[in-house]
Amino acid sequence: MxxxxxxxxxxxxxxxxxxxxxxxxxxxxxxxxxxxxxxxxxxxxxxxxxxxxxxxxxxxxxxxxxxxxxxxxxxxxxxxxxxxxxxxxxxxxxxxxxxxxxxxxxxxxxxYVFDRYKESKAEPAQLVLPSGADAALVQRTVKATYLVRDLINIPAADMGPSALEAAASQIAGEFEARQGNIVGSDLITYHYPMVHAVGRAAADPPRVIDITWGNPDAPKVTLVGKGVCFDTGGLDIKPSAGMLMMKKDMGGAATVLGLAHMIMDAALPVRLRVLIPAVENSISGNAYRPGDVLTSRNGKTVEIGNTDAEGRLVLADALTAADDDEPDLLIDMATLTGAARVAVGTEISATFTDDDELFAALAAHAEIEADPVWRLPLWDGYRHLIDSKIADINNAGSSSFGGAITAGLFLKEFVEKSKSWVHFDIMAYNSRSRPGRPIGGEAFALRALYAMISARYSVAP
Known part of the structure; x- marks a missing residue:
């Protein structure tokens, strides 16, 4: 229980x-x-x-x-x-x-109390499971949410790329899933060049965590999560105030791990794959620079307009790898832009997809689960804002307007074969305390996505 x-x-x-x-x-x-x-x-x-x-x-x-x-x-x-x-x-x-x-x-x-570093004296009350409640779903949801919250709340000193890999390994091991980890310079060998470029300046080497589970013949559901365990901004360094919350920049990775845990625990009839590019965006003599041109996994060249727009770079390589499998459903989650927070605030998941049917299903489940999402457009009219004169694309828009949209359009460049794709730009953090949602890490869109996936691939949620 x-x-x-x-x-x-x-x-x-x-x-x-x-x-x-x-x-x-x-x-x-x-x-x-x-x-x-x-x-x-x-x-x-x-x-x-x-x-x-x-x-x-x-x-x-x-x-x-x-x-x-x-x-x-x-x-x-x-x-x-x-x-x-x-x-x-x-x-x-x-x-x-x-x-x-x-x-x-x-x-x-x-x-929920985050008590890893400070003993909690709270003595919560117990509730008898109400009649008619689905005990398995209660346990599944709470365990996954606690997992996501804990991963986000742990500081970067204890939740760097290697620790995130270890956390993923625990989840994979619980359900006998297969896991491969590509670390350090092997990222070049196995064609994750932008993941390597973003993370190579850190003492804790960058890596790609790749988990697979389920019947290979089942519909393919692939989850990609941004795992930037700390973001200094790179050479385009953030001000000190901008770094205070950057332990949560791996919130997308934490959330897809929580969602994967729910899917595997429920034994949903899918072929699940989880891809997490795990890096720390740090500064040293070998840090990637503004003005550099990187060649991505799919061969497109990317001019670096800002090293603080690193999340879309690591996601691009992971999305390309995911897309090569031609999944039935591809979901990526990331704490990607401040512009999304300006657009929808800190308590709604900004959502991007060209699949109207998918979003309709997602929105319906989000309302039922009280887990709000709001659709923003992948407006092709803004594609020119990420044009580059010397490369195929620039990682930072030429305008401060529509930043969440141009980030989504950047990612869209790396999704070509997937039957359905949805991108989430999330806060992954409660900035105020509300019933059931204390200040700290939070599993945005977790319950809505699980309900939607469950309904899409099985009879009962």
Whole structure:
């Protein structure tokens, strides 16, 4: 079972009475006089999301009143797991199996604490798995989300390219997947020249992590994740404030590893491949330079307009390798541009695809899963912004406008054979605390993508 979810009630289980705001007055009248007096004495106002501890006959805490103003969702009770007294609780409400599953997921995600470097004194409350909940999906989702959050939250000193490879190996080993790692100068031999160029200045050598799993005859689903474990900006160095969050620049890699874990754990009938170009964009005497021209894996030449636009370079080589397999579905995820944050903010996944049917399915599942995505255009009219006078393409746009779009158009140059491709430009980090989503690393679009892939390749999610 997942953290803080138990399969059965015990003698000390405290009920959580979920009362719809508009029905609160009727509910209150039907309750024992002791509770009526207690609720009135506390000056409790029945507003959505509020809760109140209720006493028993001996004035000891016994139950919880929770007010909802709309349909219960994954985040409705997520903060209660850390707000209620330590103990075991059971939901008293008529809910659907989907709601039961979501509430259990949200409850567990609300108990997440990153305690690798500082002991946590938190004592989260336990919830009895609500009736009808899919226990396997709850466990699968929570484990993958915790994995993604942990990988992003670990500082670069402990989560460089070699440590990211080790983390991927643990996941691959859990499901007996095959993994190959191409490291250092071997990247030149095996035709990942831009991955090598971006990462060669770092003490921890660059590498490509390549995981395969599943029946070779099944539909091919390939996940590519940007694994820039730290980004100084290279010779176009970032200001100090710009580097503070750069441990999260491998958030795309972390997210595809979480998604891969869910797919393999569910044994979905797909041929899964995961490609992660893992590098640290550092500075030394052999760092790649502004104005250099790199030859990519697919033979296109790339003029370096800015060494801080490194993510699209390493992704380009990985996307070319993925595209050579002609997958049925190719997904890449990256903390790629600040422009995407300007466009959609920090809490929505900017999404790019030319496949209308794919995005329609993705958007539908994103709404159901409360895991928001927003489509931005791969507008060919902006392609001229990444033209180069001396190479096939420039890695940095000639204008500051439309930066997320031109980054997507750059990646599009390296996807030719895949039947369907979607690119995510994600924050991978919660910049504010919300129920179930503490400040720190976050698995953007994970639940939406899993639901979409599950529905696309199997009968039940």
């Amino acid at each position: 997942t953290p803080n979810i138990v399969s059965a009630a015990n003698t000390e289980t405290h009920p959580i009475f979920v009362v719809e705001k508009s029905q609160f007055d009727d509910w209150l009248i039907s309750q024992p006089e002791q509770w009526q007096n207690w609720i009135k004495s506390q000056g409790f106002e029945a507003e959505g999301g509020r809760h109140l501890l209720l006493p028993n006959e001996t004035s000891q805490f016994s139950s919880v009143l929770y007010i909802r103003s709309k349909e219960l969702s994954i985040w409705s009770l997520a903060d209660l797991s850390m707000k209620l007294p330590k103990g075991t609780y059971a939901l008293e409400a008529e809910i659907s199996p989907k709601q039961a599953t979501d509430i259990a997921i949200g409850w567990s995600l609300g108990t």
